[in-house]
Amino acid sequence: MRKINKILVANRGEIALRVMRTAREMGIKTVAIFSEADRNALHVRFADEAVCVGGPKSSESYLRGDKIIEVCRQLQVDAIHPGYGFLSENAGFAKMAAAAGIIFIGPSPEAIELMGSKLAAKAAVAKYNIPMVPGTEEAITDVEAAKLIAQQVGFPILIKASAGGGGKGMRVVERVADFEEQMQLAVSEATSAFGDGSVFIEKYIGSPRHIEIQVLGDTHGHTVSLFERECSIQRRHQKVIEEAPSAILTPALREEMGRCAVNVAKACDYVGAGTVEFLLDENMNFYFLEMNTRLQVEHPVTEQITGLDLVKEQILIAEGQPLGFAQEDLHINGHALELRVYAEDPANNFLPDIGRLETYKRPQGPGVRVDDGFEQGMDIPIYYDPMIAKLVTFGKDRQEAIDKMLRAIDEYQITGIETTLSFGRYVLQHPAFVSGHFDTKFIERYFTPEALRAKEDEAADEVAAVLAAVLLNARKPDSATATIASSVPAVSGWRKNRLK
Template identity: 50%
Template sequence: MDIVSVADWPFQKVLIANRGEIALRIIRACRELGLRSVAVYSDADRNALHVRQADEAWYIGPAQATQSYLNITTLIDVARRAGAQAVHPGYGFLAENADFVRACQQAGLIFVGPPAEAQLAMGEKTAARRTAQAAGVPIVPGAMSDVEDDAQAVEMAERLGLPIMLKAAAGGGGKGIRFVRESKELLPALRTARSEARSAFGDGRVYLEKAITPARHIEVQFIADTHGNVVHLGERECSIQRRHQKLIEESPSPIMDAALRERMTTATLNLVRSIRYVNAGTAEFLVGPDRNFYFLEVNARIQVEHPVTEWCTGVDLVQEQLRVAAGLPLSFTQEQIELRGAAIECRISAEDPENNFLPATGTIVALQEPSGPDVRMDSSLYPGLQVPLFYDPLLSKLIVWGKDRAQAIARMRRALAEYQIVGVHNTLPFARWLMEHPRFLSGDFSTDFIAEEWGARQRHSEEEPQHEELDLAQVAALVGSLLMHEQMQEEKSHRRIITNGNEEKSRWRDAGRADILRRL
């Protein structure tokens, strides 16, 4: 990337309307560019790492997301009071909310993402299907609008034929999706999908699609600027997923060849140009057994799995997002994008894979993160962190790169063996199991892989109590982290809470926050 001074950019301070590892990722991108970052936090995140690392941190409300991270009025007010000129939404929460984009614009804030028009065209999934069809992109057979009532759902399901998928019209991230195999499952699944969609997005609308099985889930990363440049950065394989939540991603896809890549990327760029999209986004497709592909949706935001693309292209996607939002052209052309090697990402979540991946909570009492050649950790963890139940259970992302897929897998195995989290159930055991599985190693899998293979493993496992064994390194880490936690508690008792009326700043006074103190 060329070195560009930010002195003449239309913004020098960015509010990050998110939390966890993605907030930290954006903070680091801002710092490298010379931009100042403003973090926000709820009651549950008072001691979160993104609060500590940002240049400023502002309190936004109770732990419930609807009263904090989803509260548009509060976020805009905090951005104004903090003196931010731009807002980066990260992923999830308000990242694909056109009302939030418009609220930012009306407040004179630059939204680091696609404009509201593109959000509406792509963020609302049935509208995106209509737009894709008009652009000549193949779509999964199904409804072109949301289901109005139960009778219409039954009629559509009969017309499409089972199995079908129910999907949240305003959704993303696997929320509000249900697979329906039998007619008796339809209406209960519809009620559940509506409830989940309403909770996750504030919008309970649902539509129907024909289920493509078995299928691969492949997505194409793209980014566009205001100067007419639209570029793709290859594809990612996202088929290792459970209940439509991705667990493992890699680039390139094991099934990809030059012809299929050309077809999918061309369709993606045609679609992006047709809606005059600006900033980063991802076009998602299903690939059937016949290697025909079908458009699913566009995620009009940065994706959780963007690091694998960064490894394989050398492009910092978050910095490019900020450059585009500032009105600059992309720092590269399509011809300069060269896909190299292979990258794999494991999402490590606070879930218990041995207990049907139930969400977990607790305190991180010991932590050992991997490192070494071509290993990247995107994490918000530290010893003493209390993991809340209010938000997505993602704890961290472990990403590795290799000269080819075999080396990337070997490197991931080594990194996973080093990675230790004590105190909260997590998905590390699943990731380790996957990296040894013959079907994963061969690349012969579909979106049904976890249901088929992990389910079979659990059914045939011996019914013996599982005891977590700590090696000496873990015991040492545990003792050290307990001492650190005790020290943190002692320091916290001496730390002053800085308030001004109803306004509360970050407690991380000891982390270089003299600028905040001066402003009070």
């Protein structure tokens, strides 16, 4: 075992702060890195030491593995926590850290490399009889051969980049006549995004749910499942709302998926926190999708239902300590939801809306958690992902978690930019979400800018009607006026945003 005394967090924003807070609780010193655009960021102020590593663009700063390793050497850093994004799933960076004698708080470079290739990952888990979507078992470049395979699999099919993620290098093809053009587009996009044009073909599952299983593995051969997260509310193949547990998994299905996730981790000798992603079809059949070899954005909902600090577990595992619990010790307690609060305009195809946080006041109270990296008066940089915060609520059951989230959205005051708060309220009040009968097509099926505006106008009309009643009764005794005034609903944070 090797004791960690100082961690460099190779990231920014809320995840950097999230890691640093746990490190401080554990008595571990922290080093922040930052770009010129993040000089006044909260994670820079929170860390024990901070070093500027370059210009505002990620390629000039947060992706400069060589500079980050040099900072570690200069400041006698024991370990690097990569967070998510940037270099978190870069096997080359993990190798650089190991070569410099620095602990990489995550899996081995070999596991990152193996699971970073969707095709290699599928081949590795095949011996464990993990259910997989029908399709090719290797990369394919010959268009005519690929077209023949697609016809054998049956349309619609999905062309996917082997090294892909975030929906890039992915094309749905409904008919054979469109295949050649769509394959060429997928290869071109994959090459541009990942430097690897390898693609493969899968049967397209039209309306799946996206269910992922959190796993933890230590260096002593112990691997456990920390249950599932439902991640089906997505835009552009990227998650916006997550919850744990899923509203539809039976205990038997949960156990089966958890066992498969553990086997996926074993297939690559996985160490640390990782997530195994599955598609669940309308007949409750599940299929292995991929493994993310890092901490997920949505890890707080798992923390809420298990009572574990996943960052702390990552650090203990990186020190070589065994897990302090077995699978039978783990139980689901309550229900948790997470809304990713993005600086995006839901009424304008979720386009980024960069600007200054003129007003920024977080919700508070029982069952509410906000992981963020901003404060009032700060600018949202154009150079990075536009996520402002992760708004998390926890209740004794799903309905209580939903109720707390709706209250928290009302309390969240953000002006100066558009955000996804209004979208979150729309989803949480929609009958499909409330009933649990939804899938990854939720936005396509139910959401339109007009529907969102109608909801906002409905709320505004309600406020106006009650205020009118208050004014009409203004000359009545104070007690009567007070009774009416007390019934005026608060103008929510998302409504304030539109009234700015």
